[in-house]
Amino acid sequence: MTRVTDADTRALRASSAATPKARGPRESMLSRGVAMLIMVIFTLYFLIPIWWLLVASSKDRGDLFTTNPLWFADFNLWNNIVALLNYDGGVYVRWIVNSIGYAGVGALVATVLAGMCGYALAKYRFRGREVLFNVVLGGVLVPATALALPLFLLFSQVQLTNTFWAVFLPSIVSPFGVYLARVFAEASVPDELLEASRLDGAGEIRTFFTVSIRLMLPALITIFLFQFVGIWNNFFLPLIMLRSEELFPVTYGLYAWNSTINQFPELRTFVLVGALLSIVPLIITFLLLQRYWRTGLGAGALK
């Protein structure tokens, strides 16, 4: 499954690297040429695996090993997709829906929580504020993988393993999101504006949801994107928590198939086509949110 995850991240990096906007002072032709060359090489480096995946997905099993790996043979993509969607009672569709549920809803909740938390840390003075912030910041350093096993033992105790919640609950916390939200709230939500809305009679919660959240939108979109991609690619947690096929996210389902390819070779095509389809939602999310995201980074940098 590392291949899929790599392809995912490559897709993201590639699409951001592929649209540079050169402005500012003129450079010499040479340095410009060298820079272009390096960028072209890296673009190819990131795009070729996806190209390969697309080509491989369009071949039937016989052609896969016998024809040029980087060019099309008989075009069977649609047949392959139909076969994939029908295999094992359409379980793949279920996995995609699950992934969208875990990653979409999870990232949304995580964004709201991180936004509120960061905002509170930035805009309210209370005892233990810095300690709390440092503890949260410490959470950034702990890799999700290291937490998976303790989480499994905890969830076992409350009999929540092998449920939707086992993957969803750990996904809705984002220490990095809190950090980002705090930095951004400090920079972009003026205290004067909050005072003004208080004077106008708005409560703290209303102020947050009607005024502050708009000012923080670029940061929130960034947090959402990070968290969405993070949950989508989080593979170890479902591996440890889930047993029932109907709860799998797509990454884990494909991994399970892939691990039995030696004995069930017909799954190879499904893994390839499934991997190709599984990056589509990521690309769509990214393209839809990209412009918010870029203005967000820019706004942060200018302040």
Added chain:
Amino acid sequence: MRHMKKAAGVAILATVALTMAACSSSGDSGGGSDAAACAPSEGDVTLTFTSWIPGIEDAVAIWNDANPDIQVEVQTGPSGNAGTYQNFFNQLEAGNAPDLGQIEYDAIPNFRVQDGLEDLAACEDVVAAEDQFLDWTWGQVSLGTEDEVYGIPQDQGPMALFYRSDLFEQNNIPVPTTWEEYKSAAEQIRALGGYITNFSQSDINQFAGFVWQADGQWFQNDGNEWTVELTSDASETVADYWQDLIENDLVAVYPPWTDEWNNAYNSGEVWTWNSAVWGANSIASGAPDTAGKWSVAPAPQWAAGDAAAGNWGGSSIAVFKGTDHLYEAAKFALWLNTSEEALTSLNETAAIYPATKAGLELPVLQEGVEFYGGQKIYDVFAEAAGQVNPDFVWGPTMTQTYADVSDGFKAAIAGDGTLADALADGQEKTIAALEAQSIPVAK
């Protein structure tokens, strides 16, 4: 907001539960032993069963229809070594293991040493079923003991020689029946520009199958201590044989299961494959252009006239420690692996090659296979299944042993050391790993 409350609630619950578990767990451990009684449970029973075999649900559905009072729920995941075994250990640790699980033969000793499996010898039906299974498959689940049974054998992988009958015929090369003839065939094929086979640098299981065939043992257990014999005479004979072929460039060394590997077979560069019965599908799918050109012959022998076969793969259904329904679990596991309807279903959906004597007579296994020119290839494997040495035992740390030996094999392929060196290194590290887990090792 609602989610946050829920999360907080769960966190508090979890803390409380953990504290309580910590207080009570010392008291629990004494009461576990009476689970060994194999008596029917009262009322309806639901069993959980984890397996990664695609399509096993179909066989389970047949059982569920016929047994409304013992329902089986299938759970799934990646293949054993790709994560499911680790999950089993985690679940045993957390006390929520499934009732039944798929475990390959080479992993049973590991679960046994960690005390993760119920001894099915407590169940009369299981003991009575021994005669239905091939001796050696039963040996795999009894771990060579007389009075213990840690699983019901499901499938097996007796080994034979897949070969390109068309190429052998065209070039007047006789199909080798001994390893000596195999080497001279390898030289003739090399002269024609091909390779006789691909030495699989990372499938230590294939190599173990060769050692198994040569009557070698890697492990023995007398009930108290483990003996590690990766460097036994038989093991070294096999290693030296393949080392010689590798050094003389008589075999290809493509990494197994890759595109290059498939392509080498598909293009006719590689002519034979010493593999298990399930390999029939691997070739058919990896080398589709060669349809109709393959045949299967008994594995080459170390001495002319011998009839020994190795085994590569195979698994069992085991019952995990802590189940409340040992009787029902054993009953289901027996049905799944002995009844004709279940075996037929497993063969159809997942090409499972049964471990029972009667299973080898299934009608589907008596037919000619088109990819192999209509040859009744399963006759060859059925014969091989009867020639597998029943005494071969796996060790309790196979994952580590495979990894160490495989590292050494890869180095040997790259010209750094030999296969025998890799085995010696694996021997040393395996003993160290056993001792690190306080498993007694005979010196």
